[in-house]
Structures are given as C-alpha cells and as structure tokens.
Amino acid sequence: MADSGPEGRRTPLSRDRVLRSAVALADASGIDAVSMRGLAQELGVVPMALYKHVSGKEQVIDGMVDLVIGEFEPPDPALDWRGAVRSRVLSARRAVLRHPWARQAIESRTHRSPTVLGYMDAVAGTFIAGGFSPDLTHHLMHALGNRIWGFTPELFAEAPDPDRGADPPTVEAQQAMAREFAERYPHILAIATAATGGDLSRVGQGCDEQFEFEFALDLLLDGADRLRRDGWSSLHRRPRPDR
Amino acid sequence: MADSGPEGRRTPLSRDRVLRSAVALADASGIDAVSMRGLAQELGVVPMALYKHVSGKEQVIDGMVDLVIGEFEPPDPALDWRGAVRSRVLSARRAVLRHPWARQAIESRTHRSPTVLGYMDAVAGTFIAGGFSPDLTHHLMHALGNRIWGFTPELFAEAPDPDRGADPPTVEAQQAMAREFAERYPHILAIATAATGGDLSRVGQGCDEQFEFEFALDLLLDGADRLRRDGWSSLHRRPRPDR
DNA sequence: GACGGTAGGTGTACGGTGTACACCTGTCAA
C-alpha cells in the first residue's frame, strides 16, 4: 500500500502525495486516523519524513480542505444568480458528503487559504453579478454561514429517544422512558411525530438532511431576492460604535 | 486557589465543583487549558481523582455546555412568538459571548444532554405556540442551525489581507501583495471596502458580528413569518425515499 | 574524477494528552 516497486525505490514523497494520502486515509478510516504517525505509516515512511514536505499537522488539514474545495464544480454560466449560488452550494454539499470528515475539518479551520478565499470570492461574485451591492452580499454570506460549504450544523444529530446505557432495557423501562420523554420534551416529540408521519418506530432514523438543507438554503435565497428587489441598502444599518 | 482551610481538610470534590471549576478555568485560560491534569491541578487534586466524579473528559465538556445553557434567560411571557424567539436566541448569544470557548465546545458536542434537549424543546415550543406546525417548526430550526445557540460560524474570521510571514514586509512588498489580492479576490475586496466605508486601513478590524448575527436572524424570522402567513404545509415536501 | 552543498529520509527524545488499574485511607453503619 505504500511502495511502488517490488522492493525499495519507492516513489518519492511530495506535498501533494502526502495530502492525497491523508484524504484517502480520512475517507477510509475517519479524520482521527489522520495522525502524523498514521499518515507516515500509510506512506511507508517515518513520521518525521512528512515534515520535509508539510510544516505540520495543521497544514495537512488545511491542504485536505483545499483538495475538497477543489472538487466543487463551477455553475453553468447560463444560470441566473440564484441558480448559480444554489448550484455552487449544492455542489459543495455533494463534495462534503463524499468526504464525511470534511465538515469537521472545515469547521476547525481558522486560516483562510487562497483556495478558501477563492471559493468565497466566487460566491460573493455571483451575488454581486446578480445585482447585489457588496454590502448586502456581505451580510447574506454571513446569513448563509457554513451553508456555503455544503452543510448545516446538525441540530438533531441523534435520535430524540435517549437509548443510552449498557444492556438492552426491558419493554417496561422503554415505555417509562418514552413517557418521561413525552412529558419533558413535548414539542420535540411533536416534531418527531410529524417528521415520521406518526410512525414513532421510525424516530430513530433522524431527518432528511438533504431536504432540510435545501429548505434552509431556499428560505435564505428567497429572503435575499426580496431584499434585492426592495432596494435594501446599508442605510438600514444602525451606526456602528467605533472600537 | 484550591483548598479552603489553612492547611488540609479541603472542601470535598463533587461533580458540580469539578464542572464549575472547569468553566472558570476555560474562562480564564481558554478551552485548551481544560485538560484532566490542568483541571485537577486547579482543584488541588491528582488527575485520577476527577474520575470519581465524572466519567471522562467528554462528560466534563458536556457539563460545561450545560452550565452555559443554564445561563440562557427565558423570554418575557408577554412577547409574541417572534420576539420570544429573538429574545431567547439573543440571550443565548450573550451567554456564549461571556464564555468565548463555548462556541467551539457546543460545536464539538455529539450527545444531546437533557439540558440541551430542554433548550431545543423550549425554542420549538415558542414556534408552535406562535401558530407554526410541528413540521414547519422542525424545518425552521434546521434553518436557524447553530444560530439558536447564539453564534454563526465565522466566515470572515480573519482579516482578508494575508499578512502572514515572519518579519515585517517592506512597503513595496505590502503594496504588491495588496495588488495581487485585488486581482485574485476582487469581490472580497469590494466587500471589505464597503464594510469599512472605503477606509481600507480598517480592513483588519473584521466585521460587526453582532450586526451580522441579527441580520441573519431577522432574515430567517422574516422568512418564517411569511411561510406561516402563507399557510406553508408539508405538502410542499417532496416524497422522501425510504431508506 | 573528486568535492561540497543540499534535498530528503531516519532515529531518538521530550513534553503533552486521556485513562485503566491497583492501592490506600478515612468515615460510618452494623
């Protein structure tokens, strides 16, 4: 898995090879498997060898994120601003779904690499080309938040029914827990009931993330459209206290 | 800082004391200072002593998040749904701003503690009491995403001008970099120019997070209001493929 | 052809992390 020739004379390391290997490793074994030691082993090399090509672990993660962003597809130029933003963001989503670790990796970043800036500039440019002022574009991108990377923080990541604990609970214990849950969190229960069409045995399945994502995206794009047509300008903005 | 008496006979540990100490430590020295060893030292105790009161580090972070959520204030009951949601969320924001580590801690959580569920139930209940269906409430809470915890992922966390590097660059180098930036990221530059009123020397100050937060929040609440008045129902929903 | 610089892989070591496990000790009920 590491060498190329039958013995010795392996293909030399390079920044690119390190990063692609890191992505492959994260795809296969999760982001936690991407340690300098694990990555080195994957490449058939000693950990410190990596430092001749990358400055440290942070830069590895940065590079992995850049590779994912490189998979984002540009929109069809025939699309209007709305379709173009939608296309860009849904393409980002597909890429992030292909690499389940990417969400956490992107969230943990604090640097903005040229690749990241390039993507943000492209999204901003799509708004501006669609007739939005730079100011309004700015606020809308804040409103979109992480959605421009193709994901929303998962509020309902786990099933609402808390089935923690070691051994399988008895039927009575499960019923008692369900009753307590219904008493303590009646609204969450109502939501779960509605989401599963009343079939509470399906509560554990979680929600349709794709639908939720597009719902939120369209809600924001609708709001954007309305502001643009209403001629929103920064005059709506309260004066900002100088700091 | 650890004991209570002049010598010996310290106040005994407890889960609550451990968690409050962890919050204080994170407030003072950042979330990275909250290691089992550092926390134990803060309490004048050996690291393994903590494990008699909490099951591990994950549970410590969970408990810290619960304490922050405990600081959220319930809304004035006289408020309508919109004011109540706004009040709740802005109160959450104030609490999170008081504890700068809370954002990262909340984002890293995967469990939903009873306290977390209770807060989510309260927000959902506010929507439902305002006339929203559980279904629409569900989608809106996804749309709000992490905003219900009082923060948005910071897209523009750093200044757009990349002033990395070791020694202070010459004026010429700075101008060259600015020129390159303007060429590569024209739209980000336009946004930064607009945000600072043309005063590019203020670009490094970042943006007014509070304004951006409220802008996005109100954009979403406006959208929510419109959907409610239009009688949105789950009929708009495409059939969901069974998994 | 000898030589010196250098790019790139190696080995060792340090200080940090979370936590499993055995141990000890003081308190309190029986």
Place this chain on the structure above:
DNA sequence: TTGACAGGTGTACACCGTACACCTACCGTC
C-alpha cells in the same frame, strides 16, 4: 470492633505533535 465503601493517590500505558541531530544519495562545479 468490624467491614464495606466512597473518595483520593500513584504508577503506568499508549498515543499524540514535533524539535533536533544525523545520515545518505544525488547533483552541479571545479
């Protein structure tokens, strides 16, 4: 008096990122 047990201790292990010295194979120059 005894014995259980809650709670604090000490040691140890496996892992992490990475600083630093080293070694080795190549390559252009004289």
